[in-house]
Amino acid sequence: MHTPDPVLPSAANGEPAVLALRDLETVVKLRSGVVRAVDGVSLTVRPGETVGLVGESGSGKTMTGMSIVQLLPPGGAIVGGEVRFAGRDLVGATPDELRRVRGGEIGVIFQDPMTSLDPTMSIGRQVGEVWRLHRGGSRADALARAEEMLGRVGLPNPRQRLQSYPHQLSGGLRQRVMIAMALVCRPKLVIADEPTTALDVTIQAQILDLLEELKGELDIAVLLITHDMGVVANHTDRVAVMYAGKIVEEAATAELFRRPRHRYSQALLESIPRLTQDRSRRLYAIGGLPPDLSRPLSGCRFAARCRFAQEDCASAEPPLAGDATHRFACLHPAPEEEAQVGVAGTATSLGLAETADLVACEELTKEFPLGRGLVPGRKSLTVHAVSGVTLSIRAGETFGLVGESGCGKTTLGQMLVGLETPTAGRIVYDGVDLAAGSRSDRARRQRELQLMFQDPYSSLDPRMKVGAIIAEPLTAQRRGGRSERQARVLELLDQVGLPSSAMDRYPHEFSGGQRQRIGLARSLALHPKLIVADEPVSALDVSIRSQILNLMRDLQRSHGLTYLIISHDLSVVRYLADRIGVMYLGCLVETGTGEDIYERPAHPYTAALLASLPDPDADRPSGAGAGEAAIGGELPSAVDPPSGCRFRTRCPRAEGICAEVQPQYTPLGGEHRVACHFPLQAAHSAPAPAGERTD
Template identity: 60%
Template sequence: MTLLEVRDLRTQLRRRRDVVTAVDGISFDIAPGETVGLVGESGCGKTMTGSSIMRLLPPNGRIASGSVRLAERDLTGLTERDMRQVRGRDVAMVFQDPMTSLNPTMTIGRQIIEAVRLHRDVSKQEARARAIEVLGLVGMPQPEQRLDGHPHQLSGGMRQRVMIALALACEPKLLIADEPTTALDVTIQAQILELLRELRDRLSMGVLLITHDLGVIAGHADRILVMYAGRIVESAPTRDLFANPRHPYTEALLGAIPRMHTDRKDELRAIPGLPPDLADPPVGCRFAPRCTFASARCGTEDPALTATPRDRAFACFHPRPAQRPVLTIVSREAAAEAAAGPAEILLEASDLHKEYALPGSGWGRGRTLKAVSGVSLTVAAGETFALVGESGCGKSTTGRLLVGLDEPTAGTITLDGERLVGRRRVRPRDIQLVFQDPSASLDPRMKVGASLMEPLAVQRVGDRRAREARIAEMIDQVGLPKNALERYPHEFSGGQRQRIGLARALMLGPRLVVADEPVSALDVSVQSQVLNLMRSLQRSMGLTYVVISHDLSVVRYLADRIGVMYLGKLVEVGPASRVYERPAHPYTAGLLEAIPEPDPDAERAKKAAPLGGELPSAIDPPSGCRFRTRCPLAQEICAIEEPPLRPIAGGQSTACHFPLQEPCAAEAVTGASAG
């Protein structure tokens, strides 16, 4: 039985001077209870495929031909009024960008209640109870209290959980999940994916899982569709695709994944060039200009999607032979680097606190949200220091304190030995921030060229010709075509907007860059390009990075040292290699266990949720050790005494009464000395 049947679907977007065929003749099926993964680079048509099924195209978009049948009902022929009854009830979508998908003027509860009452004959009280239930299912802390909050009051990960709850509120037959875990840390990601799996099995719900994370695909998809330039270029059962990719593009995507064993001295394997402009696609195979195996035939003849045994299909004249996937990395540096002496400290934060007064209370009385509670760290010049932890642990708040977007409630920050004080304290040329959400950080009324010009003009850097040359250089370095300068942010995919945000942060040539989830919205091929770029710029410009990320594979590749945060505090600090190989804190060990791997067998063999329980509220954190309510090693002392940050062998420090590694015979240290 088939739940969703897509046949020869073509979707076009009419622009001022041309027409873009974003989805070009694709066909596939989804059965009840089946999860089909759709992967590919940004701009390849994945999101547009989901939007076409939902009939949620932009004003200049239309389905030019083909059919979309859901349970034998052709959605392309429905009126808009009839389609409104289908959306949310029979088919629902988790959008990639929750900040632009949630209504900023409505409370979270009202948005979920409205969706439930639209499709179900229930009272307002019953709808409210359902809203609380689904928020709890997706791991939202204190779900009843969150109902009266607004989207801007939540972290990126929490907003994504609200989007998932909204989509699941009416238990649809088909769920289209467009990057459903992009903004989530690995522990909540594991919980969400397990929840989707349970709901799929219980409701026989079909799932179209759109993602650039092949680790997520490996563990949760039954079949995979690989999409490039608006077309499906390979289709296969998950295990077969990972064991033996036949299309060169699929092989290249698998090769671009940063893995836990990747040597930091090696560059990640990147796919050269860019996807074609779909307003004027190349003749022949669309991947040929970037393919190392292309022949003359590939430049003149378009390969058809050819079915093979074992439910496989691929569109290539020169398929890869039956073999294991290619190596993840390609070395492009010298085998060893000259040993360097101790670097000078560029940035030092000491005992940082940040508290937010709750509505109706003032500083010094009432209740406060303790976002950061006594964080101390040092960052050496030319180093990459990474902050990791779950959503709501205080990573992004710490980053905002470092760049001066927020003022600490207590504590000090120094840059090059100079104490930074007050709202005008930060020197823009020295410290810049790459925001987590590029849609919210880029002005929608300004073209990309104007957005990149603005910091240069405000800081009076060079004349107009010099500024234009700098913009052209930077837009090329982040992998965007020059015509991007004349377009607006909404005309780009999520990954492309993230690259624009990175280019803007680097325009002034800062010494310190605080990067908040710099590659979270990027597909693996572009992610590898950006990570290689960040490493290259660090060497050539002497940059220092503070990287905030929930993607521990990315952190492993980028970071020299790592700080693990939990509920506003650092619980472990140390060299990246030591932290990953020999974690000292139980929380760190749980995070590492939850990292998705691009290996179907390894992913399916994992425990469902390495870190169970609910993240406590930062308004009223637990006494003693804040992690004790979720820790398998917790004992009575953990509820009474807060563990200090103590040194561990190998340069690590951890705040735990029962560390996984033996502590040094030394006194407790401060976070600053540990950093």
């Protein structure tokens, strides 16, 4: 029996749905069994409306989107239900009919543009090819249409870019090309599958604003698939929450964020670190893992992980009920008057103690020579990755480093742990200049300064078992005998919340969150004092992310650790960090406490970063820096950075002096400092605390 199409509010003034899924069922046949990836999904999208589809990895979001256009993986098939698009059912469509719909009437923006674009074809040819396939015409007409569309999506110099190849463009520009390909034929529906996951917050804001603008201009319906609740809050009209192949809640966006009724939706929202989060309180973490969809399931699929589950949840499957504007499948929903998800307190300072510096960077510089290339007479090129950075990290604190990709954050972290050698400047660790130190000083650095890599899968040897991976630093440093190393590995597995049986398994047998725990255990093996954590949770679902963040805080307290957290996720840094540094194109432009940076940003770049931040609180303006406009344009090349202030080419406050003179660090009071000729904040009137540092 088909679920009736609910009458839901939309921006379409009651127009018929462009897309209507009715009891859609999609399976994927594997050697080990049949996975019911999409199990009875009903959903509508109307003209001019953006519907968000959210949930953890494996919930069925992407499989639902790909079922619409039948771009399913090997073994995948629709086995039930309807996909009604513009009045016709696509489930029974022939391959020729589907080819006419894909690209022509339904555009798809894939998650990773680099793997979705043909590396052997120019940008102009790829965009123009979509036009020729669906609209006909000459190659010249297709190129003209491609140039027009590339200009409309904000690609700089579209005529020159027609001959460029994907590898010659930045991530943000490649995503604009993907959008141009999806929209070049003016489709009725666009399926955007995690369109901004791999992008910086500034580029993400540009892409999402662009989609909003083009949606209104072309009257396009959008199905936005994402795990980012902030993106959903700011850029959708309605939200459908998926769990284990089913939609468990559906409502207008503002309604769902104010009053989530399903306990899974409520848990997702509580797991998000907010800018106003009380840092002294633990994040809520959803325990356990989603169910195995290849096995028969009974009752509520979320019951095993739900803190509110009761006896009947294990036996009775809840229907998708409620009124026409808010539906949810929960036997014991959050009471309407209590369902609003509030922030767990307000942001508080943990009280920075005046402790000694554990590590200090003084005028630290790193340059990478590129050579002359193949052009005769061409002068040597140099990448200016880090330029004169001075900062200190105190024992026991967490220092956060934020900025766009390419700003030098990771290079600075690699210099601290010895993976890169500074071109100039020095690093002082525990009072010792590492460049001038003895062999024993360098060996001590290798033990006590450790790196937690961004991608735990690619940084773990797939041919080694987990026990050997964690023990490898102990073996390399000749610490203890075989039995002692094994005991240390078991101790570390217990500390990061993994069973002892993990020792005998390989990295591919673990989930992303578990692999991140393995990477953390390895970094702890030698009892380090400082851990440089490079994007430690960027690849994780919101529910797993909160588990890892809580674990890092717990281990910091129990081991007396000092952290340098490198991230483009400003909410994560706000929750973890005592002090924060903002980097732009190799330079440190602002430092301060969390309250300094997030409540009273002084550098225009910092304010623009905050203005670009998606805010999961739907009734608040986006970003703590909402008074400033979100940053525009692309990051300049580190090969030829702008003179003077490097941010001046994108800064709305820039004047002549900004091009001529590099701004020096100015103390604003307390921990707050800024390098800007025209800061947004003046020096604090209150006197600086005793012992204030001036370096």
